[in-house]
Amino acid sequence: MQRGDPYPTVPQIATxxxxxxxxxQHSIPVTxxxxxxxxxVDETGGGGIKVFDVADPxxxxxxxxxxxxxxxPANAAANxxxxxxxxxxxxxxxxCVVDRPADPTALACxxxxxGIRVFDIRNLNSIREIAYYNPPAQTGRNLQLxxxxxxxxxxxxxxxxxxxxxxxxxxxxQTDPRVAFGPRAGMVAFxxxxxxxxxxxxxxxxxxxxxxxxxxxxxxxxxxxTVYQPPANQASTYGQ
Numbered sequence: 001m002q003r004g005d006p007y008p009t010v011p012q013i014a015t016x017x018x019x020x021x022x023x024x025q026h027s028i029p030v031t032x033x034x035x036x037x038x039x040x041v042d043e044t045g046g047g048g049i050k051v052f053d054v055a056d057p058x059x060x061x062x063x064x065x066x067x068x069x070x071x072x073p074a075n076a077a078a079n080x081x082x083x084x085x086x087x088x089x090x091x092x093x094x095x096c097v098v099d100r101p102a103d104p105t106a107l108a109c110x111x112x113x114x115g116i117r118v119f120d121i122r123n124l125n126s127i128r129e130i131a132y133y134n135p136p137a138q139t140g141r142n143l144q145l146x147x148x149x150x151x152x153x154x155x156x157x158x159x160x161x162x163x164x165x166x167x168x169x170x171x172x173x174q175t176d177p178r179v180a181f182g183p184r185a186g187m188v189a190f191x192x193x194x195x196x197x198x199x200x201x202x203x204x205x206x207x208x209x210x211x212x213x214x215x216x217x218x219x220x221x222x223x224x225x226t227v228y229q230p231p232a233n234q235a236s237t238y239g240q
Contacts, residue, residue, distance in 0.1 A: 014058045020073075021047010022164070025094060028239035029054075031102050032124065037063075039107065039239075044092050044161035046071040046079070049109070051124060064124055066107075068114060076162070076169035077179035083159040085187030086113055086195055087150065090159045093117075095201035097238040105231055106130070108209050110198035116211055116221060118228070130227040135196045138215040142193060149199075150214035154191035203236045 001008045021042030028039040038052040038060070048067035052060045070079050070091045083090030089112045098104035098121070107119045107127075115134035121127050138145060145151035169175040193215060202211035205220075207230055212218045 014060065016052070016060060018047065018050070018062075019168070020165070021045040026239055028096060028098055028237060029101065030098055030104050033103070037124070039096060039098065041093055041096050041109070043094055044089065046073070046076065046092065046165040049093055049096060064127060066119060066127055068111070068117070073165070073169040073172065073174040075175070076166040077175045077177055080159060080162050080166055080180040081182040081184065083113060083162060084184040085157045085191045086159060087153040087156055087191045088158075088160050089113065089197060090162050092161070094199045095238060097201055097203060097236045099204045100231055100233055100235050101237045106204070106228055108202040108204065110200055110202055110211060110213070112197055112199065113195040115196070115198055116202055116209060118209065118223065131223055133221045135198070135213050135216040135219065137195055138193045140193070141215070142190070145215055148214040150197040151193060154193060155189060157187040157189050157191040201238045204230065204234055206230050206234070
């Protein structure tokens, strides 16, 4: 491919599949102490973010998962109950960045209806959330937000991508489907924009995170210095 040969053949080393989550979005290559890992992000289905040890690319191992509590199978029905009326996507991650590719210290993610989420990832065995920002709801402004994919998609109120993880959790006896039916169950059209959609990759700029969300546009958010100290060689990286 680098030579520009016509019809290049790219050898496939391995395939990795998992049952929690679907629509794999992108992967971020990083190293810890020189050892290679991948952060790989699912777009929907409650799959969260998986961390692969790829020291042997042909036999990679999942060594960590990052999920919000609402994404756990036991909460699949509550997820539907809450996100109904918000349109196709709900509480799933979309794009993530690390603050540097070698020995990263923080991971920031656009988390669709859950705003911007920031995690301390210095220790793979002790990943923890350190900050979040939920942009204000723009309820009732559907017709004014003509450039917002969320406002346009709100013609459909049903959170369609949540039904697969719900069905799986019900089949495995991990959740009660009756919880999914609540005050918002009838909102199958014309959603109320009760939460913004954050899709764009955030970027670290010192102690700030720059991002944009569908209904609120560009935002610069400030991280408190008690939770994050930007490394001298900070370089936002979102992989491919």
